[in-house]
Amino acid sequence: xxxxxxxxxTAPYYRLEGRRCKRCGALCFPPREDCGSCRARDMEIHRFxxxxxxxxxxxxxxxxxxxxxxxxxxxxxxxxxxxxxxxLTDVDPDDVEIGMAVEMVTRRLQEKxxxxxxxxxxxxxxxxxxxxxx
Amino acid sequence: xxxxxxxxxxQTPVGEHWGLGLRELGAAAIRAALDDAGIxxxxxxxxxxxxxxxxxxxxxxxxxxxxxxxxxxxxxxxxEAACASxxxxxxxxAQSVGAGIHDVAVAVGVEKMTDAVSEQITVGLATASDGDxxxxxxxxxxxxxxxxxRRYMHETGAAREDFAPFAVNAHRNAASNRNAMFREPxxxxxxxxxxxxAAPIGVLDAAPVCDGAAAVVVCAREALxxxxxxxxxxxAAAATDTIGLAGRADLLTLGAARRSAEKAFRASGxxxxxxxxxxxxxxxxxxxxxxxxxxGFAPRGEALKRAAHGCFARGxxxxxxxxxxxxARGHPVGASGAYQVVEATAQLRGEAGPxxxxxxxxxxxxxxxxxxxxxxxxxxxx
Numbered sequence: 001x002x003x004x005x006x007x008x009x010t011a012p013y014y015r016l017e018g019r020r021c022k023r024c025g026a027l028c029f030p031p032r033e034d035c036g037s038c039r040a041r042d043m044e045i046h047r048f049x050x051x052x053x054x055x056x057x058x059x060x061x062x063x064x065x066x067x068x069x070x071x072x073x074x075x076x077x078x079x080x081x082x083x084x085x086x087x088l089t090d091v092d093p094d095d096v097e098i099g100m101a102v103e104m105v106t107r108r109l110q111e112k113x114x115x116x117x118x119x120x121x122x123x124x125x126x127x128x129x130x131x132x133x134x
Numbered sequence: 135x136x137x138x139x140x141x142x143x144x145q146t147p148v149g150e151h152w153g154l155g156l157r158e159l160g161a162a163a164i165r166a167a168l169d170d171a172g173i174x175x176x177x178x179x180x181x182x183x184x185x186x187x188x189x190x191x192x193x194x195x196x197x198x199x200x201x202x203x204x205x206x207x208x209x210x211x212x213x214e215a216a217c218a219s220x221x222x223x224x225x226x227x228a229q230s231v232g233a234g235i236h237d238v239a240v241a242v243g244v245e246k247m248t249d250a251v252s253e254q255i256t257v258g259l260a261t262a263s264d265g266d267x268x269x270x271x272x273x274x275x276x277x278x279x280x281x282x283x284r285r286y287m288h289e290t291g292a293a294r295e296d297f298a299p300f301a302v303n304a305h306r307n308a309a310s311n312r313n314a315m316f317r318e319p320x321x322x323x324x325x326x327x328x329x330x331x332a333a334p335i336g337v338l339d340a341a342p343v344c345d346g347a348a349a350v351v352v353c354a355r356e357a358l359x360x361x362x363x364x365x366x367x368x369x370a371a372a373a374t375d376t377i378g379l380a381g382r383a384d385l386l387t388l389g390a391a392r393r394s395a396e397k398a399f400r401a402s403g404x405x406x407x408x409x410x411x412x413x414x415x416x417x418x419x420x421x422x423x424x425x426x427x428x429x430g431f432a433p434r435g436e437a438l439k440r441a442a443h444g445c446f447a448r449g450x451x452x453x454x455x456x457x458x459x460x461x462a463r464g465h466p467v468g469a470s471g472a473y474q475v476v477e478a479t480a481q482l483r484g485e486a487g488p489x490x491x492x493x494x495x496x497x498x499x500x501x502x503x504x505x506x507x508x509x510x511x512x513x514x515x516x
Contacts (some may be wrong), residue, residue: 001269005266009244009270012267025188029380030267030378033254037383055285055385056142056281056282056284056288056385057281057283058275058277058280058281058283058284058332058333058334058335059280059330059332059333060272060273060274060276060277060332061330061331061332061333061334062252062253062256062274062276062331063253063272063274064253064256064257064260064269064274065253065254065256065257066257067272069272069276071272073271073272073273073277073281074281074495075285075379075385077306082380083379083380083381084267084270084501085264085267085273085278085281085378085379085380086269086271087271087272098285098288108274109271110270119270120241121270121271121509131194
């Protein structure tokens with residue numbers, strides 16, 4: 001990923017920053033400057049909790065260039081009701097199931113590319129409470 | 135809008151064409167379509183293609199193919215709508231003739247995938263998804279389809295093997311299509327045994343990486359000649375949905391596919407019951423199921439049950455992928471939408487040989503890009 005693009009994505013990538021509509025209260029991720037629900041153009045920054053559940057998941061056995069597989073990916077439904085697509089980490093593939101509680105962590109997203117820097121961003125791991133119970 | 139007719143159709147075989155590039159493939163299909171129409175020139179060329187820039191290092195396909203096919207100085211441009219590029223090119227050609235801007239136009243879909251190694255193709259295909267919030271997180275095109283399939287299985291209780299009838303039907307039909315890539319039938323057991331590439335998606339759920347081009351010549355009624363075996367484009371419609379899967383309120387309804395089909399049925403006056411065959415976007419078996427449901431051939435979550443009853447096989451209530459579909463004829467991504475229209479044209483002319491659907495009068499084709507973020511639907515009438 002080129003540096004200017006990475007730079008403008010750091011707020012959502014590092015802090016799971018989306019938007020909240022000041023008129024109707026609807027939340028969204030990724031950020032957008034008009035409300036997907038009521039079309040108002042009065043949005044404020046909203047930082048998501050990072051807690052959610054697995055809505056669907058898959059295993060990537062043949063990763064694209066720049067990624068080292070295999071790894072698990074998921075659609076995560078955040079506690080706020082908004083979904084986000086991300087990798088799962090710190091988990092045995094056989095343990096992943098729909099409904100599993102997960103939480104956001106910051107991890108290396110892409111291998112060091114020809115530009116010489118590493119891209120970091122959100123992934124999701126099994127929620128701590130669940131891990132302690134098991 | 136004026137009535138628009140297909141008067142010429144042409145295609146190259148689908149496969150690994152090591153000796154042919156974008157220009158040779160595209161020009162071959164265009165020339166075949168012009169020969170079929172008995173004409174030498176057109177007013178405009180619309181070139182559907184997805185990966186020319188990302189994989190082949192070649193954009194500006196309008197000029198490239200107008201030059202290569204001897205159509206200079208006709209107006210020409212590339213049309214890109216991910217895997218729906220071929221369908222979008224046909225739609226634009228029909229639109230320009232219908233609107234009276236051109237009298238005769240050619241639409242070609244062309245893709246050259248085997249110039250790159252598979253990791254590069256994986257990156258190229260992922261450009262159809264949300265670059266910042268899917269592809270950059272390591273989501274491959276197959277993985278996104280796998281997310282849809284896993285959720286579908288979860289909500290409907292379906293097993294992986296329940297998707298087999300779509301692949302078995304496609305391979306059986308491709309066996310008698312001399313332009314198809316895979317001409318060997320497969321069994322349900324073959325399907326169940328196939329290795330998984332992005333669990334729960336297996337090799338036999340997925341269409342292959344390949345090369346090919348297909349083209350149609352369309353014209354207004356005034357340009358029709360007695361020798362033309364014309365097929366009418368009764369409707370062409372397109373729609374969009376969120377670029378990312380995460381943004382969809384109902385993940386398992388392909389909104390763009392549903393809306394483009396609704397618009398096409400409304401514009402044509404036909405309904406799903408009137409269709410004699412359906413060329414679906416069967417790039418993955420899960421997309422086949424969702425496309426069938428979006429077009430009204432099965433209620434939500436019921437496509438696999440109908441498939442198990444043989445509803446979508448040859449001789450069933452709505453024959454599917456009559457010439458092998460994307461799955462077995464092959465899926466040169468930006469060309470597939472044009473192949474669908476070429477094959478449906480052959481069916482409606484009664485020229486599909488061993489693949490002929492008896493008495494076919496009305497055909498539906500649906501070309502879907504980016505996991506349902508864009509869809510183009512055509513209704514064709516004999």
